[in-house]
Amino acid sequence: MADYLLIQALNGLTIGIIYAVIAAGLTVIFSILRIVNFAHGEFYMMGGYFGYFAISLFSIPPLLAILVAMLASFALSVLVERTLLTPLYSPATERKGDYGILVTFGISIFLRNIALIVFGPYPLRPPSFFSGALIAGPLIMTWDRVFAGGAGIAMLIALVWFMNNTPWGEALNAVSQSRESAAIVGIDDQRFYMLAFGLGGALAGGAGALVGPIYSLSPSMGLIPDTQAFAIVILGGMGSVGGSILAGLLIGISESMFVALFPDPSRSLTYAQAFSLVILMIVLLIRPTGLFGRAHASME
Amino acid sequence: MRALSWCGGLALAAAVLAFPFMVNAYWLSVGVLAMFYAIATASWALLAGYAGQFSFGHMAFVSLGAYTSGLLVKWLGIPVPLGMAAGVVMCAVVGSGVGFVGLRMRGPYLALFTVAFSEVLRIVFVSEVEITGGSGGLEVAPLFHTRSDMPYYYLGVVLLAASLAAMLALVASRWGLFFRAIRENEDAAAAAGVPVMRFRVLAFAIASAFTGLGGGYFGHYIGILTPDIGSVDQMGLVVAMAVIGGAESIIAAAIGALGLEFLVEALRSYGQWRLVLFGALLLLTVRFARNGLLALAWQQVRRIGRALRTGQAAREAAE
Numbered sequence: 001m002a003d004y005l006l007i008q009a010l011n012g013l014t015i016g017i018i019y020a021v022i023a024a025g026l027t028v029i030f031s032i033l034r035i036v037n038f039a040h041g042e043f044y045m046m047g048g049y050f051g052y053f054a055i056s057l058f059s060i061p062p063l064l065a066i067l068v069a070m071l072a073s074f075a076l077s078v079l080v081e082r083t084l085l086t087p088l089y090s091p092a093t094e095r096k097g098d099y100g101i102l103v104t105f106g107i108s109i110f111l112r113n114i115a116l117i118v119f120g121p122y123p124l125r126p127p128s129f130f131s132g133a134l135i136a137g138p139l140i141m142t143w144d145r146v147f148a149g150g151a152g153i154a155m156l157i158a159l160v161w162f163m164n165n166t167p168w169g170e171a172l173n174a175v176s177q178s179r180e181s182a183a184i185v186g187i188d189d190q191r192f193y194m195l196a197f198g199l200g201g202a203l204a205g206g207a208g209a210l211v212g213p214i215y216s217l218s219p220s221m222g223l224i225p226d227t228q229a230f231a232i233v234i235l236g237g238m239g240s241v242g243g244s245i246l247a248g249l250l251i252g253i254s255e256s257m258f259v260a261l262f263p264d265p266s267r268s269l270t271y272a273q274a275f276s277l278v279i280l281m282i283v284l285l286i287r288p289t290g291l292f293g294r295a296h297a298s299m300e
Numbered sequence: 301m302r303a304l305s306w307c308g309g310l311a312l313a314a315a316v317l318a319f320p321f322m323v324n325a326y327w328l329s330v331g332v333l334a335m336f337y338a339i340a341t342a343s344w345a346l347l348a349g350y351a352g353q354f355s356f357g358h359m360a361f362v363s364l365g366a367y368t369s370g371l372l373v374k375w376l377g378i379p380v381p382l383g384m385a386a387g388v389v390m391c392a393v394v395g396s397g398v399g400f401v402g403l404r405m406r407g408p409y410l411a412l413f414t415v416a417f418s419e420v421l422r423i424v425f426v427s428e429v430e431i432t433g434g435s436g437g438l439e440v441a442p443l444f445h446t447r448s449d450m451p452y453y454y455l456g457v458v459l460l461a462a463s464l465a466a467m468l469a470l471v472a473s474r475w476g477l478f479f480r481a482i483r484e485n486e487d488a489a490a491a492a493g494v495p496v497m498r499f500r501v502l503a504f505a506i507a508s509a510f511t512g513l514g515g516g517y518f519g520h521y522i523g524i525l526t527p528d529i530g531s532v533d534q535m536g537l538v539v540a541m542a543v544i545g546g547a548e549s550i551i552a553a554a555i556g557a558l559g560l561e562f563l564v565e566a567l568r569s570y571g572q573w574r575l576v577l578f579g580a581l582l583l584l585t586v587r588f589a590r591n592g593l594l595a596l597a598w599q600q601v602r603r604i605g606r607a608l609r610t611g612q613a614a615r616e617a618a619e
Contacts, residue, residue, distance in 0.1 A: 036408035084587055094590075095483075097407040101354050102543060103586050105411075109536040110579030117572045223532065227419070230412050267427050274423040277416040284405060284413045 003138040008260040009253055010141055014149035016252020018207050021152045022225055023232035023244040024159055025203030030233065031176040032196035033088060035100030039080075039107035040204055040229060041222025046111060047073045047205020048217040049119050052126040062129050066151065066209045073205025074198040080107060081197035089193060108222075115219035123216035148210040155206055156245055159199075172196055224273055228255075231280035251276060304605065316457055320450050327565075328449045332521055334561035335456025339463050339514035341541045341557035342550045346467050347507035349547035350476070352483025353500065354407065356535050357398065357414030358511055360421045361391045363530035365512030366519030367425065367432060370440035380443045384516030388509050395508025399501040406486070418530060425527035437524040443517075452521050459517055460554065463510050467550050470506070479503055537575075540582040546592020555594060 022044055029037045051069035054060045060068055084103050087093040130143035163169040174182040175192045183189055207225075208217075215221070232251055236243030258275045262268035320328050344358045365387035373383040398417060402410050425432045432438050444451040470476055478499045481489035490496045519525045528534065538557070545556015560578065567574045589596045 036412065084583060087587070098352070098354065099586070101408050101411050103583065105356070105539060106579060106582040106586055110576065110583060113572065113575040113579050117576060227416060270423055270427040274420045277420045280416045281413055284409055285401060
């Protein structure tokens with residue numbers, strides 16, 4: 001039993017890292033564009049399929065396919081941002097918050113349904129990155145999971161480095177703190193809205209490509225990680241990347257513990273899906289600003 | 301202009317009443333479903349478009365109303381109309397509960413909270429197989445023991461008309477003014493003396509009660525009730541209906557629902573592509589015509605009407 005719990009905890013750790021990557025993308029979008037992206041789970045789903053088709057149609061090696069998936073998700077996000085989100089920055093738009101909710105909700109419906117047609121309703125499974133499993137004493141973990149966890153950490157480190165050490169990252173930070181002040185010091189905010197939404201989409205897409213070989217791909221795969229990512233972002237504090245990473249690990253591990261310890265195994269799988277939703281509701285109720293909320297990253 | 305809208309209204313009413321005599325059984329059942337969607341969509345427009353509270357958990361109240369009524373009729377053997385009334389009360393109570401706990405949240409946070417609530421409820425209905433029948437569905441007693449859908453259709457027309465009349469009376473009253481004030485700016489409304497908390501909860505309770513009515517009607521018509529009616533995809537359909545028609549007007553939203561439901565069925569041969577089309581239509585409407593396509597069309601009609609009148613006036617002056 002103890003071994004089982006430990007394996008579950010390790011599985012939860014890797015999936016928590018993946019959640020943190022999705023949530024970090026959501027955070028970047030939120031802190032710059034000041035919208036909650038309801039279509040984020042669908043970018044995660046699209047990333048998974050981009051990776052799959054990069055391998056199966058163009059026979060790109062699986063590791064390279066992750067990068068291709070991220071680039072394709074970046075391009076898709078920028079396209080979406082340029083065509084649909086520009087009214088968010090125009091003073092002529094009334095009630096921008098409502099616009100952001102409706103338009104991203106619409107994007108999620110659109111992408112999910114188009115995926116259903118183009119990719120089909122049947123689950124697809126891309127080939128493994130590394131076959132086999134890591135066996136250390138009683139612990140067994142597939143190399144795919146180990147790799148997904150490692151690659152997820154690498155993505156998060158790269159994001160934090162990018163945000164803190166590059167001129168673009170600093171400009172993003174400036175726009176997130178004050179659009180007006182950023183404009184005064186000569187930052188073209190339009191470019192950075194584009195960059196932020198693209199970056200967020202690329203992170204979600206990369207996470208989707210990483211989990212492809214672990215779970216299968218399906219058009220509705222974005223629904224659950226989407227709510228998990230929301231719970232993480234709110235728990236971690238809107239706009240705080242470090243908080244998101246910690247909250248991602250917390251939720252990933254506690255979710256797999258919930259599945260492992262739920263008394264009625266016939267219901268544990270369906271109720272596991274409800275777990276993160278209930279967490280999200282509780283977090284929204286008791287701590288709407290999260291554990292590490294930054295004061296300036298609030299909604300308009 | 302007034303005469304034109306009266307004529308349009310009368311023509312619409314006549315078409316709605318004569319509809320069952322002009323179509324076959326299949327399209328009649330589409331008509332019944334259209335009435336259900338119109339009630340659900342209009343009540344969502346009341347809550348989101350009018351009171352400015354974006355709830356993505358609206359369809360959860362459809363299943364709550366339907367399951368409450370279906371289960372009460374099954375267990376207690378009470379008459380179906382009583383069960384439907386119980387469903388309405390249930391939805392009003394739970395709706396005010398959700399509205400109350402949602403008081404701390406605004407905008408997207410409330411949308412997230414309600415979508416989570418809705419999915420949790422759906423998962424409970426799927427999982428508690430002994431009570432609800434799970435995904436296999438719950439057998440619900442029919443409301444009318446006839447082979448034709450005719451009585452359902454006319455009941456739907458009556459329920460829709462009554463709901464619309466009640467909602468319109470509501471938004472024309474002082475309460476409607478409070479709802480709009482809260483939508484535009486909550487702090488300003490509070491400063492002007494609007495009891496914001498009470499009216500936010502009220503908006504939720506009232507909209508949920510109407511949805512519950514629609515849910516009971518749907519459940520007792522459809523016969524086999526599944527948790528799918530409360531899914532996010534159904535919510536997406538209703539949001540699309542409301543926004544394409546015009547979410548800030550209850551009538552426009554209801555017309556949007558009727559129109560889209562018939563379009564869904566008319567395009568059945570295109571299968572899944574229909575939903576892509578509606579997604580695209582939803583996005584285009586939000587992006588370019590935020591007040592909905594009906595408001596856009598109405599504007600054009602008025603512009604043409606004005607042009608005709610000025611043309612006539614100019615001719616008269618010339619003579």
